[in-house]
């Protein structure tokens with residue numbers, strides 16, 4: 001198969017859909033790989049690296065789309081890319097269709113095969129192509145939180161690890177899923193006191209088993225949240241209700257109970273956030289302050305660490321890319337039920353029920 005790797009053109013997106021290691025594997029399997037010139041630069045991979053792995057470098061994004069049977073990328077196509085996508089072309093990337101009717105209609109019109117990373121689903125309901133980005137965001141949440149706790153950044157002026165003779169900072173983690181556990185682990189590593197809340201006892205038991213004793217688990221309810229926000233310095237939002245908006249566990253009225261300079265990093269911002277006052281921000285302008293509480297709510301946190309994020313993403317996408325290239329999309333999806341769940345739009349038809357539901361479309365359109 002001919003596989004194309006275009007440069008991401010979405011604002012501030014430096015990740016790339018394939019590393020030189022991925023090119024090497026595809027070429028070893030007798031496939032042809034076209035990489036757009038400069039596509040990997042933001043992630044630390046240069047044209048020479050791709051060429052040495054066996055790729056051919058093409059000058060323009062138009063050439064990559066025109067000459068490839070499968071496009072492997074990171075972000076959903078933006079308007080400039082809609083007309084580049086061809087009938088029967090496989091496009092393997094994050095799409096998040098339910099959040100854009102325009103994109104959905106454009107991909108229906110293209111008659112391409114749209115396979116979305118975010119809906120590839122294992123038998124146990126986990127989402128293997130989303131997990132690595134949650135791992136990155138969870139770890140980064142503590143790094144960012146620690147920074148904004150500094151006084152010049154408008155925080156309380158607390159060092160998370162404390163020093164001998166001074167108590168460490170206190171971190172409250174809402175949700176003990178992928179984001180929450182990674183955040184708790186990083187905070188604990190810095191020496192902070194960590195309280196982690198969830199409604200899932202299995203998760204809390206797991207955290208209790210594997211974390212050191214300065215990571216304390218408690219059941220998540222309003223009473224406990226109200227109690228803890230008063231004396232925790234950094235609050236991480238890592239709650240997810242699958243397919244639904246995140247619940248507002250911290251309301252606007254509760255902000256007044258926090259100490260001035262408390263920092264909230266609401267990682268769940270992409271699902272509406274678990275704090276009532278959360279609104280999406282960007283890496284250029286990541287924070288805002290309400291009632292003296294610093295809010296950090298960047299919707300694409302992994303985009304700030306493209307080297308790590310690209311490697312983490314391509315580690316998990318490559319086996320599926322190889323399957324698609326080796327078998328073609330029909331056989332690959334028949335063979336691998338997890339991959340089949342990634343099929344969202346096929347030859348002009350929406351085949352993923354939740355997308356049609358999101359726009360209240362009549363079944364005829366789906």
Ligand SMILES: NC(=O)c1ccc[n+]([C@@H]2O[C@H](COP(=O)([O-])OP(=O)(O)OC[C@H]3O[C@@H](n4cnc5c(N)ncnc54)[C@H](O)[C@@H]3O)[C@@H](O)[C@H]2O)c1
Nearest residue numbers: 133134137175176177178179198200220239240299300301
């Ligand atoms: N901002 C970003 O850049 C970025 C990056 C990656 C992921 N995310 C988002 O982070 C969020 C968390 O992702 P995840 O992979 O950790 O999800 P996950 O499913 O692994 O974990 C979510 C956890 O929330 C818990 N939960 C549900 N209701 C709760 C409640 N009322 N109180 C406490 N806990 C509750 C669940 O039991 C689960 O353990 C998602 O919204 C995800 O999209 C954002």
